[in-house]
Amino acid sequence: MSIAAAPSIMERLKAETADLHAAAETHEFQKNLVKGELAQDAYARWLGQMFLIHRALERRLRDLSAKHAGAAALVRERHMQEPYLREDLAHFGADPDSIAPLDATRRLIERIERAWMTDPVALLGFHYVLEGSNNGNKFIAKALHRALGLQPGPGLRYLDPYGDDQRAVWSQFREDMNAIDFDARERDAVVEAAKDLFRAIGELSSDLVAACAPSGAAACAQPPRPRCPHAAGR
Ligand code: HEM
Numbered sequence: 001m002s003i004a005a006a007p008s009i010m011e012r013l014k015a016e017t018a019d020l021h022a023a024a025e026t027h028e029f030q031k032n033l034v035k036g037e038l039a040q041d042a043y044a045r046w047l048g049q050m051f052l053i054h055r056a057l058e059r060r061l062r063d064l065s066a067k068h069a070g071a072a073a074l075v076r077e078r079h080m081q082e083p084y085l086r087e088d089l090a091h092f093g094a095d096p097d098s099i100a101p102l103d104a105t106r107r108l109i110e111r112i113e114r115a116w117m118t119d120p121v122a123l124l125g126f127h128y129v130l131e132g133s134n135n136g137n138k139f140i141a142k143a144l145h146r147a148l149g150l151q152p153g154p155g156l157r158y159l160d161p162y163g164d165d166q167r168a169v170w171s172q173f174r175e176d177m178n179a180i181d182f183d184a185r186e187r188d189a190v191v192e193a194a195k196d197l198f199r200a201i202g203e204l205s206s207d208l209v210a211a212c213a214p215s216g217a218a219a220c221a222q223p224p225r226p227r228c229p230h231a232a233g234r
Contacts, residue, residue: 008178009187013128016191020198025136029205032220033140036147042212042220043144044092047158048099049204051085056109057126058082060116064123070180071124074173079131084157091154102211104203111196121186124177125193129201131173138166147222 007015024030032038033046058080065072089096101109115122141152141159150156152163162169182190212220 009180009182009190010174010178012187012191013125013177013194017129017194017198020195020202024198024201024205027202027205029208029220034136034143036143037221038144038147039212039220039222040092040148042208043148044089044094045211046208047085047088047092048094048096049102049105049208050158051082051089051096052099052101052105053108053112054081054085054130056112057123057130060112060120060123061127063116064120068121070182071121074124074176074180075127076172078162078169079127079173081130081158081161084161087154088156088158102204102207104200104207108197108200108204111200115193119189121182122189122193124180125190125195126197128173128177128190129194129197132170134161134166135170 025034029038029042029046033043038046061071061075061079065075086096089099112123112126115126137159141156144150144156144159145152152160160166209220
Protein backbone atom coordinates (compact mmCIF):
# COMPACT_ATOMS: atom_id res chain seq x y z
CA MET A 1 0.00 0.00 0.00
CA SER A 2 1.45 3.37 -0.95
CA ILE A 3 1.24 6.27 1.45
CA ALA A 4 0.35 9.64 -0.09
CA ALA A 5 3.08 12.24 0.41
CA ALA A 6 2.17 15.08 2.76
CA PRO A 7 1.34 18.27 0.85
CA SER A 8 4.11 20.82 0.59
CA ILE A 9 3.70 24.11 2.46
CA MET A 10 2.92 25.89 -0.83
CA GLU A 11 0.28 23.29 -1.70
CA ARG A 12 -1.27 23.75 1.73
CA LEU A 13 -1.20 27.54 1.47
CA LYS A 14 -2.89 27.53 -1.93
CA ALA A 15 -5.52 24.92 -1.02
CA GLU A 16 -6.34 26.23 2.45
CA THR A 17 -6.70 29.86 1.36
CA ALA A 18 -8.52 29.18 -1.94
CA ASP A 19 -11.93 30.23 -0.57
CA LEU A 20 -10.43 33.40 0.92
CA HIS A 21 -8.77 34.21 -2.41
CA ALA A 22 -12.09 33.81 -4.17
CA ALA A 23 -13.70 36.15 -1.62
CA ALA A 24 -10.90 38.71 -2.08
CA GLU A 25 -11.27 38.64 -5.87
CA THR A 26 -15.01 39.25 -5.69
CA HIS A 27 -14.99 42.07 -3.11
CA GLU A 28 -16.48 45.16 -4.75
CA PHE A 29 -13.33 47.22 -4.08
CA GLN A 30 -11.10 44.63 -5.82
CA LYS A 31 -13.61 44.24 -8.64
CA ASN A 32 -13.54 48.00 -9.24
CA LEU A 33 -9.76 47.87 -9.20
CA VAL A 34 -9.46 45.04 -11.70
CA LYS A 35 -12.08 46.57 -14.01
CA GLY A 36 -10.16 49.86 -13.95
CA GLU A 37 -13.26 51.54 -12.56
CA LEU A 38 -11.75 52.92 -9.38
CA ALA A 39 -11.40 56.68 -9.02
CA GLN A 40 -7.79 57.83 -8.77
CA ASP A 41 -8.31 59.16 -5.21
CA ALA A 42 -9.59 55.78 -4.05
CA TYR A 43 -6.64 54.05 -5.75
CA ALA A 44 -4.18 56.39 -4.02
CA ARG A 45 -5.92 55.80 -0.67
CA TRP A 46 -5.53 52.04 -1.16
CA LEU A 47 -1.82 52.48 -1.98
CA GLY A 48 -1.42 54.48 1.24
CA GLN A 49 -2.85 51.66 3.36
CA MET A 50 -0.76 49.03 1.54
CA PHE A 51 2.29 51.21 2.22
CA LEU A 52 1.63 51.11 5.98
CA ILE A 53 1.14 47.33 5.88
CA HIS A 54 4.25 46.63 3.80
CA ARG A 55 6.38 48.97 5.92
CA ALA A 56 5.37 47.14 9.10
CA LEU A 57 5.75 43.66 7.60
CA GLU A 58 9.01 44.27 5.74
CA ARG A 59 10.66 45.67 8.85
CA ARG A 60 9.85 42.44 10.71
CA LEU A 61 10.79 40.23 7.73
CA ARG A 62 14.24 41.81 7.83
CA ASP A 63 14.44 41.14 11.59
CA LEU A 64 13.36 37.53 11.04
CA SER A 65 15.86 37.00 8.21
CA ALA A 66 18.65 38.04 10.57
CA LYS A 67 17.96 35.03 12.79
CA HIS A 68 16.25 32.39 10.63
CA ALA A 69 18.18 30.78 7.77
CA GLY A 70 15.06 29.70 5.86
CA ALA A 71 13.61 33.21 6.00
CA ALA A 72 16.97 34.65 4.94
CA ALA A 73 16.94 32.44 1.81
CA LEU A 74 13.29 33.18 1.01
CA VAL A 75 12.98 36.91 1.62
CA ARG A 76 14.76 38.79 -1.15
CA GLU A 77 15.59 42.47 -1.24
CA ARG A 78 13.61 42.74 -4.46
CA HIS A 79 10.44 41.60 -2.63
CA MET A 80 10.51 44.78 -0.56
CA GLN A 81 7.68 47.00 -1.79
CA GLU A 82 8.04 49.95 0.58
CA PRO A 83 10.26 51.93 -1.85
CA TYR A 84 7.83 51.32 -4.76
CA LEU A 85 4.86 52.39 -2.67
CA ARG A 86 6.73 55.56 -1.69
CA GLU A 87 7.32 56.30 -5.38
CA ASP A 88 3.68 55.67 -6.29
CA LEU A 89 2.41 57.85 -3.47
CA ALA A 90 4.81 60.64 -4.42
CA HIS A 91 3.44 60.40 -7.97
CA PHE A 92 -0.03 61.20 -6.59
CA GLY A 93 1.32 63.99 -4.37
CA ALA A 94 0.75 62.07 -1.11
CA ASP A 95 3.24 62.14 1.76
CA PRO A 96 3.66 58.51 2.87
CA ASP A 97 4.82 59.51 6.34
CA SER A 98 1.62 61.36 7.13
CA ILE A 99 -0.87 58.62 6.17
CA ALA A 100 -3.18 57.50 8.98
CA PRO A 101 -4.13 53.83 9.19
CA LEU A 102 -7.75 52.80 8.69
CA ASP A 103 -9.08 50.47 11.42
CA ALA A 104 -8.41 47.27 9.45
CA THR A 105 -4.84 48.40 8.71
CA ARG A 106 -4.22 49.24 12.36
CA ARG A 107 -5.49 45.82 13.45
CA LEU A 108 -3.35 44.05 10.84
CA ILE A 109 -0.22 45.93 11.92
CA GLU A 110 -0.97 44.90 15.51
CA ARG A 111 -1.32 41.27 14.30
CA ILE A 112 2.06 41.52 12.52
CA GLU A 113 3.70 42.86 15.68
CA ARG A 114 2.06 40.11 17.76
CA ALA A 115 3.41 37.48 15.38
CA TRP A 116 6.88 38.99 15.64
CA MET A 117 6.75 38.86 19.45
CA THR A 118 5.18 35.41 19.85
CA ASP A 119 5.64 33.33 16.68
CA PRO A 120 7.90 35.10 14.19
CA VAL A 121 7.93 32.32 11.58
CA ALA A 122 4.22 33.12 10.98
CA LEU A 123 5.40 36.32 9.28
CA LEU A 124 6.20 34.12 6.27
CA GLY A 125 2.47 33.37 5.89
CA PHE A 126 1.78 37.10 5.60
CA HIS A 127 4.62 37.42 3.13
CA TYR A 128 3.17 34.57 1.00
CA VAL A 129 -0.15 36.39 0.58
CA LEU A 130 1.31 39.76 -0.39
CA GLU A 131 3.97 38.26 -2.67
CA GLY A 132 1.36 35.96 -4.25
CA SER A 133 -0.96 38.89 -4.86
CA ASN A 134 1.51 40.14 -7.48
CA ASN A 135 0.08 37.41 -9.74
CA GLY A 136 -3.23 39.29 -9.91
CA ASN A 137 -1.81 42.78 -9.45
CA LYS A 138 -0.27 42.59 -12.91
CA PHE A 139 -3.77 42.44 -14.43
CA ILE A 140 -4.87 45.36 -12.27
CA ALA A 141 -1.87 47.40 -13.48
CA LYS A 142 -2.96 46.82 -17.08
CA ALA A 143 -6.53 47.88 -16.28
CA LEU A 144 -5.36 51.07 -14.55
CA HIS A 145 -3.00 51.84 -17.39
CA ARG A 146 -6.03 51.83 -19.72
CA ALA A 147 -8.49 53.48 -17.33
CA LEU A 148 -6.44 56.16 -15.62
CA GLY A 149 -3.85 56.62 -18.34
CA LEU A 150 -1.06 55.62 -15.93
CA GLN A 151 2.17 54.68 -17.68
CA PRO A 152 4.37 51.83 -16.42
CA GLY A 153 6.59 53.37 -13.72
CA PRO A 154 5.74 55.67 -10.80
CA GLY A 155 2.03 55.34 -10.03
CA LEU A 156 2.01 51.67 -11.06
CA ARG A 157 5.23 50.33 -9.55
CA TYR A 158 3.60 48.50 -6.65
CA LEU A 159 1.18 46.71 -8.94
CA ASP A 160 3.86 45.48 -11.31
CA PRO A 161 7.14 45.30 -9.41
CA TYR A 162 8.78 42.59 -11.51
CA GLY A 163 7.61 43.25 -15.08
CA ASP A 164 8.55 40.29 -17.29
CA ASP A 165 10.24 38.54 -14.33
CA GLN A 166 6.92 38.00 -12.50
CA ARG A 167 6.62 34.26 -13.21
CA ALA A 168 10.30 33.61 -12.49
CA VAL A 169 10.20 35.48 -9.17
CA TRP A 170 7.04 33.62 -8.10
CA SER A 171 8.48 30.26 -9.06
CA GLN A 172 11.65 30.99 -7.06
CA PHE A 173 9.49 32.02 -4.09
CA ARG A 174 7.58 28.72 -4.28
CA GLU A 175 10.83 26.74 -4.42
CA ASP A 176 12.41 28.66 -1.51
CA MET A 177 9.29 28.37 0.66
CA ASN A 178 9.06 24.62 0.03
CA ALA A 179 12.75 24.25 0.95
CA ILE A 180 12.22 25.60 4.49
CA ASP A 181 12.30 22.88 7.11
CA PHE A 182 9.19 23.86 9.10
CA ASP A 183 8.00 21.61 11.90
CA ALA A 184 4.30 20.68 12.03
CA ARG A 185 3.39 23.49 14.43
CA GLU A 186 5.20 26.09 12.33
CA ARG A 187 3.41 24.93 9.17
CA ASP A 188 0.06 25.43 10.86
CA ALA A 189 1.14 28.88 12.10
CA VAL A 190 2.22 29.94 8.57
CA VAL A 191 -1.11 28.78 7.08
CA GLU A 192 -3.15 30.49 9.84
CA ALA A 193 -1.21 33.73 9.33
CA ALA A 194 -1.93 33.60 5.58
CA LYS A 195 -5.64 33.17 6.30
CA ASP A 196 -5.56 36.10 8.72
CA LEU A 197 -3.91 38.31 6.14
CA PHE A 198 -6.51 37.49 3.50
CA ARG A 199 -9.28 38.29 6.01
CA ALA A 200 -7.57 41.54 6.96
CA ILE A 201 -7.35 42.59 3.29
CA GLY A 202 -11.10 41.91 2.99
CA GLU A 203 -11.74 44.12 6.02
CA LEU A 204 -9.48 46.80 4.57
CA SER A 205 -11.37 46.68 1.26
CA SER A 206 -14.61 47.31 3.18
CA ASP A 207 -13.02 50.18 5.15
CA LEU A 208 -11.83 51.67 1.86
CA VAL A 209 -15.31 51.54 0.36
CA ALA A 210 -16.65 53.24 3.48
CA ALA A 211 -13.88 55.86 3.30
CA CYS A 212 -14.72 56.83 -0.28
CA ALA A 213 -17.58 59.05 0.84
CA PRO A 214 -20.62 58.89 3.07
CA SER A 215 -22.47 57.86 -0.09
CA GLY A 216 -20.38 54.68 -0.19
CA ALA A 217 -19.32 52.49 -3.09
CA ALA A 218 -20.57 54.62 -5.94
CA ALA A 219 -18.17 57.37 -4.90
CA CYS A 220 -15.21 54.97 -5.27
CA ALA A 221 -15.92 54.67 -8.96
CA GLN A 222 -14.70 57.08 -11.60
CA PRO A 223 -17.17 59.76 -12.63
CA PRO A 224 -18.73 58.89 -16.00
CA ARG A 225 -16.62 60.18 -18.90
CA PRO A 226 -18.16 63.03 -20.90
CA ARG A 227 -19.58 61.72 -24.17
CA CYS A 228 -17.80 62.77 -27.31
CA PRO A 229 -20.15 65.12 -29.16
CA HIS A 230 -19.09 63.52 -32.47
CA ALA A 231 -20.49 60.23 -31.21
CA ALA A 232 -24.01 61.72 -30.95
CA GLY A 233 -26.50 59.93 -33.13
CA ARG A 234 -24.27 56.86 -33.66
C1 HEM B 1 -9.39 41.17 -8.53
C2 HEM B 1 -8.44 40.74 -7.74
C3 HEM B 1 -7.55 39.56 -8.01
C4 HEM B 1 -7.28 38.85 -9.13
C5 HEM B 1 -7.84 39.06 -10.52
C6 HEM B 1 -6.32 37.84 -8.78
C7 HEM B 1 -5.80 36.92 -9.68
C8 HEM B 1 -4.84 35.99 -9.38
C9 HEM B 1 -4.22 35.08 -10.33
C10 HEM B 1 -4.53 35.05 -11.83
C11 HEM B 1 -3.36 34.31 -9.67
C12 HEM B 1 -2.45 33.23 -10.27
C13 HEM B 1 -3.10 31.89 -10.12
C14 HEM B 1 -2.17 30.80 -10.60
O1 HEM B 1 -1.33 31.01 -11.48
O2 HEM B 1 -2.28 29.69 -10.05
C15 HEM B 1 -3.40 34.71 -8.29
C16 HEM B 1 -2.66 34.14 -7.31
C17 HEM B 1 -2.63 34.62 -6.02
N1 HEM B 1 -3.30 35.72 -5.51
FE1 HEM B 1 -4.71 36.79 -6.47
N2 HEM B 1 -6.02 37.93 -7.47
C18 HEM B 1 -6.73 38.98 -6.96
C19 HEM B 1 -6.74 39.46 -5.69
C20 HEM B 1 -5.88 39.01 -4.73
C21 HEM B 1 -5.77 39.58 -3.42
C22 HEM B 1 -6.55 40.80 -2.91
C23 HEM B 1 -4.84 38.85 -2.76
C24 HEM B 1 -4.32 39.04 -1.38
C25 HEM B 1 -3.96 40.19 -0.87
C26 HEM B 1 -4.37 37.81 -3.65
C27 HEM B 1 -3.44 36.85 -3.34
C28 HEM B 1 -3.01 35.86 -4.20
C29 HEM B 1 -2.09 34.79 -3.82
C30 HEM B 1 -1.49 34.56 -2.45
C31 HEM B 1 -1.87 34.03 -4.95
C32 HEM B 1 -0.96 32.79 -5.08
C33 HEM B 1 -1.78 31.52 -5.00
C34 HEM B 1 -0.84 30.30 -5.05
O3 HEM B 1 -0.52 29.87 -6.16
O4 HEM B 1 -0.41 29.85 -3.99
N3 HEM B 1 -5.02 37.94 -4.84
N4 HEM B 1 -4.30 35.74 -8.15
